[in-house]
Amino acid sequence: xxxxxxxxxxxxxxxxxxxxxxxxxxxxxxxxxxxxxxxxxxxxxxxxxxxxxxxxxxxxxxxxxxxxxxxxxxxxxxxxxxxxxxxxxxxxxxxxxxxxxxxxxxxxxxxxxxxxxxxxxxxxxxxxxxxxxxxxxxxxxxxxxxxxxxxxxxxxxxxxxxxxxxxxxxxxxxxxxxxxxxxxxxxxxxxxxxxxxxxxxxxxxxxxxxxxxxxxxxxxxxxxxxxxxxxxxxxxxxxxxxxxxxxxxxxxxxxxxxxxxxxxxxxxxxxxxxxxxxxxxxxxxxxxxxxxxxxxxxxxxxxxxxxxxxx
Amino acid sequence: xxxxxxxxxxxxxxxxxxxxxxxxxxxxxxxxxxxxxxxxxxxxxxxxxxxxxxxxxxxxxxxxxxxxxxxxxxxxxxxxxxxxxxxxxxxxxxxxxxxxxxxxxxxxxxxxxxxxxxxxxxxxxxxxxxxxxxxxxxxxxxxxxxxxxxxxxxxxxxxxxxxxxxxxxxxxxxxxxxxxxxxxxxxxxxxxxxxxxxxxxxxxxxxxxxxxxxxxxxxxxxxxxxxxxxxxxxxxxxxxxxxxxxxxxxxxxxxxxxxxxxxxxxxxxxxxxxxxxxxxxxxxxxxxxxxxxxxxxxxxxxxxxxxxxxxxxxxxxxxxxxxxxxxxxxxxxxxxxxxxxxxxxxxxxxxxxxxxxxxxxxxxxxxxxxxxxxxxxxxxxxxxxxxxxxxxxxx
Numbered sequence: 001x002x003x004x005x006x007x008x009x010x011x012x013x014x015x016x017x018x019x020x021x022x023x024x025x026x027x028x029x030x031x032x033x034x035x036x037x038x039x040x041x042x043x044x045x046x047x048x049x050x051x052x053x054x055x056x057x058x059x060x061x062x063x064x065x066x067x068x069x070x071x072x073x074x075x076x077x078x079x080x081x082x083x084x085x086x087x088x089x090x091x092x093x094x095x096x097x098x099x100x101x102x103x104x105x106x107x108x109x110x111x112x113x114x115x116x117x118x119x120x121x122x123x124x125x126x127x128x129x130x131x132x133x134x135x136x137x138x139x140x141x142x143x144x145x146x147x148x149x150x151x152x153x154x155x156x157x158x159x160x161x162x163x164x165x166x167x168x169x170x171x172x173x174x175x176x177x178x179x180x181x182x183x184x185x186x187x188x189x190x191x192x193x194x195x196x197x198x199x200x201x202x203x204x205x206x207x208x209x210x211x212x213x214x215x216x217x218x219x220x221x222x223x224x225x226x227x228x229x230x231x232x233x234x235x236x237x238x239x240x241x242x243x244x245x246x247x248x249x250x251x252x253x254x255x256x257x258x259x260x261x262x263x264x265x266x267x268x269x270x271x272x273x274x275x276x277x278x279x280x281x282x283x284x285x286x287x288x289x290x291x292x293x294x295x296x297x298x299x300x301x302x303x304x305x306x307x308x309x310x311x
Numbered sequence: 312x313x314x315x316x317x318x319x320x321x322x323x324x325x326x327x328x329x330x331x332x333x334x335x336x337x338x339x340x341x342x343x344x345x346x347x348x349x350x351x352x353x354x355x356x357x358x359x360x361x362x363x364x365x366x367x368x369x370x371x372x373x374x375x376x377x378x379x380x381x382x383x384x385x386x387x388x389x390x391x392x393x394x395x396x397x398x399x400x401x402x403x404x405x406x407x408x409x410x411x412x413x414x415x416x417x418x419x420x421x422x423x424x425x426x427x428x429x430x431x432x433x434x435x436x437x438x439x440x441x442x443x444x445x446x447x448x449x450x451x452x453x454x455x456x457x458x459x460x461x462x463x464x465x466x467x468x469x470x471x472x473x474x475x476x477x478x479x480x481x482x483x484x485x486x487x488x489x490x491x492x493x494x495x496x497x498x499x500x501x502x503x504x505x506x507x508x509x510x511x512x513x514x515x516x517x518x519x520x521x522x523x524x525x526x527x528x529x530x531x532x533x534x535x536x537x538x539x540x541x542x543x544x545x546x547x548x549x550x551x552x553x554x555x556x557x558x559x560x561x562x563x564x565x566x567x568x569x570x571x572x573x574x575x576x577x578x579x580x581x582x583x584x585x586x587x588x589x590x591x592x593x594x595x596x597x598x599x600x601x602x603x604x605x606x607x608x609x610x611x612x613x614x615x616x617x618x619x620x621x622x623x624x625x626x627x628x629x630x631x632x633x634x635x636x637x638x639x640x641x642x643x644x645x646x647x648x649x650x651x652x653x654x655x656x657x658x659x660x661x662x663x664x665x666x667x668x669x670x671x672x673x674x675x676x677x678x679x680x681x682x683x684x685x686x687x688x689x690x691x692x693x694x695x696x697x698x699x700x701x702x703x704x705x706x
Contacts, residue, residue, distance in 0.1 A: 041517040043386075043514050043515065043517070045382065052526070053526045056522055056524075056525035056526050057525070057526050057527075057528065058525045058526060058527040058528075058531050059531070061522035061525060063520065063522050064520060065517075065520050066514040066515070066516070066517060066520045066521055067514075067520070067521075067522045067523065068381075068382065068385050068514055068522075068523040068524055069523070069524035069525070070378060070381050070382070070405065070408050070412075070524050071378070071404055071405065071408060073374070074374065074375060074378035074405070077370060077374070077375035077378035077379050077382070078378045078379065078381060078382040079382060080340070080368060080370070080375070080378075080379045080382060081338065081340055081368065081378065081379030081380060081381060081382025081383035081384070081385075081386070081390075082382040082383065082385065082386045082514055082515075083382075084338045084340065084366040084368045084379065084382075084383050084388075085337060085338050085366070085382070085383040085384075085386035085387065085388035085390075085515065086386065086515055087366050088337040088338055088364070088365070088366040088383075088388055089337070089386075089387075089388070089515065091364060091366075092337075092364065095515060097517060099515065099517060116371060116372065116375075117371070117372075117374070117375050117378065119371070120370055120371030120372070120375055121375075123371070124368065124369070124370075
């Protein structure tokens with residue numbers, strides 16, 4: 001189980017260079033980490049989105065593993081079918097290899113349009129890892145709000161105007177929905193904490209049942225951040241308590257990052273991103289306060305759950 | 312060698328389920344919907360009792376049913392599903408993806424009306440909504456044909472030169488719930504007829520990774536679509552060949568159309584599915600009186616068997632085209648459009664009269680069809696058609 005960097009370095013690239021994702025995009029870093037962590041051969045389904053379009057412009061493909069994309073909202077249903085075929089062949093002795101199944105979707109393809117298919121796939125118990133690479137908006141179509149967009153953030157469908165300063169609603173808590181939905185292994189991860197992320201992927205892939213990992217993914221275009229800031233931004237999200245690292249195994253919570261001296265001020269995270277620039281203006285102090293309360297509530301919930309499930 | 316099969320009495324949906332049981336697909340992913348529910352229900356029983364080795368995926372929607380079928384088929388599995396009406400409409404997006412990815416999925420459709428108003432009974436609106444999705448569409452007249460068409464559908468879909476999904480339609484509640492005599496094939500005969508499925512590509516071939524469903528822009532998308540169009544066009548002779556082979560096995564021969572007294576007929580009615588049974592009775596009756604009437608049954612609507620249709624209709628004086636779906640805002644139904652535009656270039660062609668009938672399960676009787684033949688005669692005298700007529704509606 002333990003991650004050995006030397007061994008990882010010897011494994012071949014499963015997502016090759018030359019794809020057309022933006023410089024500084026979190027998605028490709030995440031996919032490389034995920035595929036590198038897998039100990040077994042994998043088959044991947046991908047929802048429509050940045051990752052899908054930028055890695056498979058015909059006649060090229062960056063994927064060095066079997067890969068399928070069918071539509072935006074159904075990568076979970078598509079991988080369900082692939083996994084069912086695998087089970088059928090396994091039962092009939094037509095296939096010998098031990099294969100794992102991964103679905104990649106952005107926050108649009110999981111939090112919103114893909115939620116039904118994801119929920120159904122988890123309820124049915126398909127042995128697959130469902131990954132959300134979560135950059136908190138629909139980046140592929142030009143930065144529109146999603147259910148994952150945090151309160152107050154600027155997007156092109158929740159612009160910071162003179163009457164409404166950014167998205168009025170808080171972000172949906174998809175990770176907790178997946179716990180409630182009955183996924184056997186659920187986690188939140190960040191590429192800044194690569195070892196934690198890769199260990200979670202291994203655990204998920206070795207879980208005999210459906211697993212879900214929500215991975216924080218930076219988007220320089222949508223967040224209005226420099227191209228070279230991906231990992232630093234992801235780390236800042238963890239250190240300021242904007243993105244909590246935790247895992248839930250068979251209902252048992254474990255928080256993986258608890259700063260001894262408390263979280264850094266959230267302003268440190270907000271001030272380096274164009275999408276939150278307006279939140280730091282005095283007239284928007286109220287929204288900023290709500291934003292902080294959202295995070296505090298999520299954190300306190302986690303602490304309570306950890307305590308309650310580990311008694 | 313013709314097989315004389317054992318006979319049983321069975322409902323249409325059960326016959327569909329029974330055929331699927333004998334095929335024993337690798338994966339069936341489905342979501343129940345009236346009037347096709349019994350197909351999935353019965354099939355679940357087979358799964359529960361170990362009568363099939365199929366992996367059954369009871370999905371949470373028809374959209375996911377087709378998505379899972381796509382995933383399973385892309386993984387190299389033999390795959391089937393079943394739906395109707397709103398369910399088929401919910402699959403719409405995925406139907407295009409299944410055919411564009413050249414996946415040989417077989418789907419039974421108990422054809423039913425579309426909302427609103429909600430109506431659970433039979434018409435062809437659902438299938439006609441899926442008309443342009445690149446699927447092969449076969450329509451079944453009775454319970455025996457549902458059963459027979461399903462076996463042929465697997466052969467056609469999985470043929471290396473076709474590799475396209477096939478929809479086997481039958482009239483909701485009319486055929487789906489009719490109990491009729493069915494001549495069975497033995498499991499071994501089915502196995503021999505459909506053979507083993509050897510997919511060209513599989514996602515589970517981990518040593519030869521493939522990318523399925525990439526992004527293709529203006530420099531390549533068009534070629535993909537044209538290749539797909541050629542594939543469905545080229546399936547026509549294969550559908551005929553499979554129908555003949557099925558006939559050699561069972562004595563029940565199938566072609567893409569069925570001509571009934573059309574060769575010397577002055578007046579021909581064109582129809583699909585169960586209505587053909589009703590029309591055949593009328594043709595028999597009128598023929599006995601010496602009237603030169605005929606019936607053209609369209610069994611395969613996609614690909615549209617234009618040459619066969621032209622050949623069957625070209626010498627008629629007046630043709631009545633019966634559409635069991637409507638196209639609001641147009642002047643006739645889809646079958647009428649298909650046939651008339653296909654025959655437009657002919658110098659000598661019949662006069663065509665469009666009808667829409669039977670929406671939402673409204674009955675079509677032998678009297679109605681007799682009325683149609685009467686009207687075709689009047690039209691001949693008048694020399695021109697009457698514009699779209701609705702059969703059996705209170706206007």
